[in-house]
Amino acid sequence: MPLDEHKPFHASSVQSLTVLVQREVERRILTGALPAGERLSESALAADMGVSRGPVREAxxxxxxxGLVDIIANKGVVIREIGYDEAVDLYDLRGTLFGFMCETMARRRTDAQCAVLRNKLNAMAAAIRADDTDLYYRLNIQFHAAIVEQCGNSRARAIYDGIVKEMHLFRRRGLSRIENMEASMREHAAIAEAIISGRAEAARKAGVVHLRNGRDRFLATLDPAPESLSTPDQGSADRSTAAAE
Amino acid sequence: MPLDEHKPFHASSVQSLTVLVQREVERRILTGALPAGERLSESALAADMGVSRGPVREAxxxxxxxGLVDIIANKGVVIREIGYDEAVDLYDLRGTLFGFMCETMARRRTDAQCAVLRNKLNAMAAAIRADDTDLYYRLNIQFHAAIVEQCGNSRARAIYDGIVKEMHLFRRRGLSRIENMEASMREHAAIAEAIISGRAEAARKAGVVHLRNGRDRFLATLDPAPESLSTPDQGSADRSTAAAE
DNA sequence: AAGCTGTGAACTGTCGACAGTTGTCAATTC
DNA sequence: GAATTGACAACTGTCGACAGTTCACAGCTT
Incomplete structure (x- = not known):
């Protein structure tokens, strides 16, 4: 496992150990290497990563x-586990934020930003024509990321990213990723069109609708029984909760 | 100052020092005792509060x-200072979240919750008839808090509370609190009515409009020059940014 | 006199160690 | 045999200390 990271996120290649540890543990949680409900020991983590307990505590x-872990006094930290209801709440909240970002971007759009959206849209259309699901999936993420990063409200972006991470704690996800590329594509086009033409309220609505449909598409892939917790399998890393959008 | 707190928030009357320190520093920042832009020294804070540097660092x-402070590597923490544009961004984001909470509450309302809203509304009307600005101000806060706490989406509530705190970092606020009680009251009535009758989309819109108007009422009380930073005065604690709503 | 450089103080980042608490397990008692 | 109690082990909460870095100021050079 490489120790030095080259993320263009916060510059400064020599980060503090706290940030390094936090990033690594977060990665392990998000990829499922550390399953939800797991209890983490500071000492063990510190020994595992070769650092002292101080940075681990701060991380x-x-x-x-x-929102990724719960800290219980004198007992330690446990990886949070969110249930069906909470996942739905998070999805709705995320949808509202995404709609807000679409609205904001429509108000502040620049020509360069519009060009980016158009490019992504064209690439997605091409991916559909080529029936390349994986490519569409990646472009889909890029399309969303473009809006989130370019909307101009940095706080909203930070909160949105946090919610997306938190949603990974919902473990029971469907396997199929993009159920209906055409429907997803139409919604993307509506969002981009509204943003490019500066119709803020229409952009907001299109964003909200898109994520609500994405939520329904996602929930439809789940087991029909929302009460049964704890699916036994916990293997294979790197699955995304933000699937069918 | 009493040491043991009795907040029904996270239970546990004997909190860790980290939480105590964080709460205290947060209080000092929010009340203005620690002005924005101030540089904080861990050692000084630790000595001031009679604890070690560890809990201070965690806090x-x-x-x-x-979002209340910025940490600069090897240099320390500085209390964040937000400018005019950022304050407007936060207000908009807050408005969106508030609208979402109104919408959610309209969907999940119970009779008891509706009764609370009605009570607050009646009390506010009475305060207006009595021309009691202070009472109206307090009831206004309670009305908002009722929606935020009862909407049923705990994550949204936590984020909303964080944004409200962060907005206190915008220092140039108007002195007058409630400019137009009648207008504020009409908007409150519209929100409550929509929630009680279960019209979710109307509730959302009413909530967004209310905070947008509140934002405009608030910004109107500012100096006409949005470029001049750092108003010299920094006295008198406990003023609220969430003024004219 | 202006600019550069080296030294020093202050502070942060990190570490190891100690005290207090919690949960467990075995021995004891009813 | 079951419940209670006591001690032990593991862990967290907290502290003091050391190393590395940053910034400022004084002295030197041009």
Missing amino acids: MRGLEQA | MRGLEQA
């Missing part, structure tokens, strides 16, 4: 604020 | 996640 505090 | 990390 845990950061993960708690991000 | 600072938490305040950074909350």
Whole structure:
């Protein structure tokens, strides 16, 4: 496992150990290497990563604020596990934020931003014609990321990213990724069109509708029984909750 | 100052020092005792509060996640200062979240919750008839808090509370609190009516409009020059940014 | 006199160690 | 045999100390 990261996120290649530890534990949680409900020991983590307990403690505090773990006094940290209802709540909240970002971007759009959206849209259309699901999936993520990053409201972006991460704690996800590329594509086109033409309220509505449909598409892939928790399997890393959008 | 707190928030009357320190520093920032732009020294804070540097460091990390301070590597923490544009962004984001909460509450309302809203509304009307600005101001806060706490989406509530706190970092606020009680009251009535009758989309719109108007009422009380930063005065604690709503 | 450089103080980042608490397990008692 | 109690182990909460970095100021050079 490489130790030095080359993310263009916060510059500064020599980060503090706290940030390094937090990033690594977050990665393990999001990829499922550390399953939800797992109890983490500061000492074990510190020994595992070859650092002292101080940075680990600070990292845990950061993960708690991000909603990824719960800290119980004198007992330690446990990886949060969210249930069906909470996942739906998060999806709705995320949809509202995404709609807000579409609305904001429509108000502040620049020509360069519009060009990016158009490019992504064309590429997605091509991916559909080529029936390339994986490519469409990646472009789909890029399309969303473009709006989130370019909307101009940095706080909204930070909160949105946090919610997306938190949603990974919902473990029971469907396997199929894009159920209906055409429907997803039409919604994307509506969003981009509204943003490009500056119709803010239409952009907001299109964004909200898109994520609501994405939520329904996602929930439809789940087991019909929303009460049964704890699916036994916990293997294979790197699956995304943000599937069918 | 009493040491043991009795907040029904996270239970546990004997909190860790980290939480205590974080709460205290947060209080000082929000009340203005620690002005924006101020540089905080861990050692000084630790000595001031009679604790070690460890809990102080953890508390600072938490305040950074909350957006109240910036941590600069090897240099320390500075209390964040937000400018005019950022304050407007936060207000808009807050408005969107508030609208979402109104919408959610309209969907999940119970009779008891509706009764609470009706009570607050009646009390506010009475306060207007009595021309009691202070009472109206307090009831206004309670009305908002009722929606935020009862909407049923706990994550949305946590984020909303964080944004409200963050908005206190915008220092140039108007002195007058409620400019137009009647207009504020009409908007409150519209919100409550929509929630009680279960019209979710109407509730959302009413909530968004209310905070947009509140934002405009608030911004109208500012100096006409949005470029001049750093008003010299920094006295008198406990003023609220959430003024004219 | 202006610019550059080296030294020093102050502070952060990190570590190891100690005290207090919690949960467990075995021995004891009814 | 079951419940209670006591001690032990593991862990967290907290502290003091050391190393590395940053910034400022004084002295030197041109």
